[in-house]
Amino acid sequence: MPNMNMLQAINNALDIAMAEDERVLCFGEDVGSFGGVFRATSHLQEKYGHARCFNTPIVEQGIVGFANGLAAQGSVPVAEIQFADYIFPAFDQIVNETAKFRYRSGDLFNVGGLTLRAPYGGGISGGHYHSQSPEAYFAHTPGLKVVIPRNPYEAKGLLLASIRDPDPVLFFEPKRLYRASTGEVPEEDYQLPLGEAEVTKEGSDVALVGWGAQMEVIERAVELAEKDGISCEVIDLRTILPWDEDTVADSVFKTGRLVVTHEAPRTGGFAGEIAAAIQERCFLYLESPVMRVTGLDTPFPLTLEKEYLPDHLKIHEAIRASVHY
Amino acid sequence: MTTTRETSTPAFLAGDEYSIPTYRVLSQDGRLIEGAEAPQLERAKARRIYQAMLATRVMDERMMAAQRQGRLSFYMQCTGEEAAVVGATAALDDADMIMAQYREQGALVYRGFSFDEFMNQLFGNELDYGKGRQMPVHYGSRKLHYMTISSPLGTQIPQATGYAYGQKLAGEGLCTLVFFGEGAASEGDFHAALNMAAVHEAPVIFFCRNNGYAISTPTVEQFAADGVAPRALGYRMHVIRIDGNDILAVYRATEQARRIAVEHNKPVLIEAMTYRLAAHSSSDDPSGYRSKKEEEAWREKDPILRMKRWMAERDWWTDDEEQSLQEELRREVLETMKRAEKRPPPALGTLVTDVYADVTPALQRQLDALEAHIRRYPDAYPKGAQSLDPSVNGGADATTDQGGA
Numbered sequence: 089m090p091n092m093n094m095l096q097a098i099n100n101a102l103d104i105a106m107a108e109d110e111r112v113l114c115f116g117e118d119v120g121s122f123g124g125v126f127r128a129t130s131h132l133q134e135k136y137g138h139a140r141c142f143n144t145p146i147v148e149q150g151i152v153g154f155a156n157g158l159a160a161q162g163s164v165p166v167a168e169i170q171f172a173d174y175i176f177p178a179f180d181q182i183v184n185e186t187a188k189f190r191y192r193s194g195d196l197f198n199v200g201g202l203t204l205r206a207p208y209g210g211g212i213s214g215g216h217y218h219s220q221s222p223e224a225y226f227a228h229t230p231g232l233k234v235v236i237p238r239n240p241y242e243a244k245g246l247l248l249a250s251i252r253d254p255d256p257v258l259f260f261e262p263k264r265l266y267r268a269s270t271g272e273v274p275e276e277d278y279q280l281p282l283g284e285a286e287v288t289k290e291g292s293d294v295a296l297v298g299w300g301a302q303m304e305v306i307e308r309a310v311e312l313a314e315k316d317g318i319s320c321e322v323i324d325l326r327t328i329l330p331w332d333e334d335t336v337a338d339s340v341f342k343t344g345r346l347v348v349t350h351e352a353p354r355t356g357g358f359a360g361e362i363a364a365a366i367q368e369r370c371f372l373y374l375e376s377p378v379m380r381v382t383g384l385d386t387p388f389p390l391t392l393e394k395e396y397l398p399d400h401l402k403i404h405e406a407i408r409a410s411v412h413y
Numbered sequence: 414m415t416t417t418r419e420t421s422t423p424a425f426l427a428g429d430e431y432s433i434p435t436y437r438v439l440s441q442d443g444r445l446i447e448g449a450e451a452p453q454l455e456r457a458k459a460r461r462i463y464q465a466m467l468a469t470r471v472m473d474e475r476m477m478a479a480q481r482q483g484r485l486s487f488y489m490q491c492t493g494e495e496a497a498v499v500g501a502t503a504a505l506d507d508a509d510m511i512m513a514q515y516r517e518q519g520a521l522v523y524r525g526f527s528f529d530e531f532m533n534q535l536f537g538n539e540l541d542y543g544k545g546r547q548m549p550v551h552y553g554s555r556k557l558h559y560m561t562i563s564s565p566l567g568t569q570i571p572q573a574t575g576y577a578y579g580q581k582l583a584g585e586g587l588c589t590l591v592f593f594g595e596g597a598a599s600e601g602d603f604h605a606a607l608n609m610a611a612v613h614e615a616p617v618i619f620f621c622r623n624n625g626y627a628i629s630t631p632t633v634e635q636f637a638a639d640g641v642a643p644r645a646l647g648y649r650m651h652v653i654r655i656d657g658n659d660i661l662a663v664y665r666a667t668e669q670a671r672r673i674a675v676e677h678n679k680p681v682l683i684e685a686m687t688y689r690l691a692a693h694s695s696s697d698d699p700s701g702y703r704s705k706k707e708e709e710a711w712r713e714k715d716p717i718l719r720m721k722r723w724m725a726e727r728d729w730w731t732d733d734e735e736q737s738l739q740e741e742l743r744r745e746v747l748e749t750m751k752r753a754e755k756r757p758p759p760a761l762g763t764l765v766t767d768v769y770a771d772v773t774p775a776l777q778r779q780l781d782a783l784e785a786h787i788r789r790y791p792d793a794y795p796k797g798a799q800s801l802d803p804s805v806n807g808g809a810d811a812t813t814d815q816g817g818a
Binding site: 145150152158 | 551563
């Protein structure tokens with residue numbers, strides 16, 4: 089099985105999707121012959137032509153509006169927003185159009201073929217505008233699916249599933265891991281399920297939930313905790329919307345404790361939704377309050393990025409606090 | 414691409430050199446303007462166009478009256494703009510996609526949307542294709558290639574560019590026509606759409622209904638330029654300005670625009686100069702922002718009257734026909750309205766369908782909880798209770814099938 093980094097895995101998934109179905113189109117800023125600023129779309133224009141893989145003008149609301157129209161027409165657009173921080177000019181098209189297309193027409197029309205890819209997250213000295221994690225804004229919008237992979241294997245399988253899913257998907261890619269995360273990725277076509285979390289490690293004392301780049305951070309925290317003799321169960325949520333409540337609840341029934349972590353600011357972050365749902369479903373099983381380890385309620389900083397981020401030490405402390413509550 | 418012609422004098426352009434004339438064929442008395450050439454429009458098609466304009470006018474009058482009587486929550490009229498809307502639609506292939514703003518019901522009338530179908534949407538009953546989810550006038554029809562209306566202004570414009578690009582790749586020789594007002598043309602989506610259409614060579618016709626007002630805001634406060642048309646030059650796009658109350662000008666210009674779009678994969682902007690004779694919507698009162706005198710002046714330029722005179726001149730339409738069609742249309746609107754009013758609301762379960770292709774487990778749990786709650790307090794939620802137990806209110810008959818959507 090070949091070893092790939094996350095960009096290669098994503099590129100491979102796009103290649104498979106375009107080869108299989110000529111209705112699949114990849115476009116966005118610098119996506120064409122240059123292959124995207126991160127090279128996720130390398131060689132796709134050479135292989136499939138300018139009509140199916142192309143640069144667009146710098147206009148995010150136009151890119152998503154264009155993609156909505158294409159998807160309604162029956163094409164399968166995979167549009168790239170160069171950084172998730174720049175998705176907001178397209179907020180109206182995503183929230184008022186993409187998300188409501190099927191519902192408002194009574195299923196006469198839908199944009200289920202649409203996939204929007206965008207690199208998200210910090211840890212690359214990107215400051216305010218190359219670091220944000222906007223998943224919670226979109227998780228508040230029924231009709232969208234929000235998917236975030238943690239490694240190359242997951243990225244390929246989840247992206248192929250997103251492209252073929254009958255609903256529109258926002259696919260946020262942890263750009264810190266684009267080249268840093270490598271692993272074995274099957275060359276052939278495969279899909280991983282949307283809407284299903286994955287228990288990546290079983291344990292009995294405390295459950296940890298995260299997604300994307302935080303999974304690697306959780307792993308490091310768990311190593312520290314296990315040295316203290318704490319047995320950790322780890323869950324990768326994978327799909328933020330609609331999220332897999334059952335898998336998280338089952339882990340909490342078993343462990344009685346939950347720590348949720350994300351890079352985005354705490355207030356209004358998706359950890360709050362998970363904590364609320366879990367206390368409703370698992371109240372009598374909880375041995376301690378649900379803990380959140382998140383970014384601060386500030387804009388994403390630059391020089392003090394390391395201090396801002398919810399790293400393995402902060403998560404380790406939360407695990408200890410939860411277990412010794 | 415940027416040209417590199419150089420000059421040694423700092424000459425600024427004021428834009429006045431880009432003044433765009435208004436294309437017109439028919440004068441208000443129904444005669445061709447001297448030197449003007451009428452489009453190839455045979456009798457049957459001319460009658461289909463005229464009847465659609467008239468049906469739109471009659472439906473709008475009756476439904477606004479129904480709104481005033483409290484039978485309907487909201488309404489919007491096409492009044493005064495029928496030639497622009499129906500004429501543009503008639504110049505298309507019936508399989509071309511139309512993406513409208515919200516005031517273009519004439520397009521649907523022309524393509525054969527029935528009064529029953531209109532009424533079911535207006536009353537949001539169980540036969541509404543949109544399942545009672547959107548306000549009145551948010552029609553859609555897949556079989557008639559008319560995209561479901563969305564309230565946010567201008568969002569349909571870049572979607573039309575994308576839709577048309579997909580049509581080009583599919584190679585079926587079809588295009589998309591997108592309607593919007595001169596006010597919506599101030600939205601960022603408009604500029605995004607035109608630029609992308611020109612860059613990506615999409616077969617799309619941007620049809621701007623410049624009707625003078627965006628709710629209360631007159632065009633002079635909407636843009637400093639000479640209308641919307643000159644913007645096309647900045648995107649290197651074909652453009653024409655037309656008299657939107659002149660059915661022949663609308664038809665001929667749109668027909669030629671379609672040729673440019675489909676045969677050359679080039680987008681076109683059409684600016685149709687017209688006037689919104691009615692209020693913006695049933696919630697608006699124009700007396701607060703424009704004079705009766707101004708309205709009267711435009712009433713004399715009524716597009717339906719102008720076409721009727723042209724038809725009469727050619728013996729294609731008579732006063733008797735006019736009278737009997739008007740009576741028939743009024744009766745039909747009233748009958749279908751009564752039918753639609755009585756139909757039951759959409760089933761409670763439609764609250765959670767179509768959010769996703771399949772109902773998610775979390776949504777199913779929310780629906781189950783809601784159902785249990787409504788069963789406890791049926792009087793507080795009559796529509797939901799009726800859907801859970803149709804025997805509660807069995808008065809409505811729901812036997813007429815509307816066929817495909």
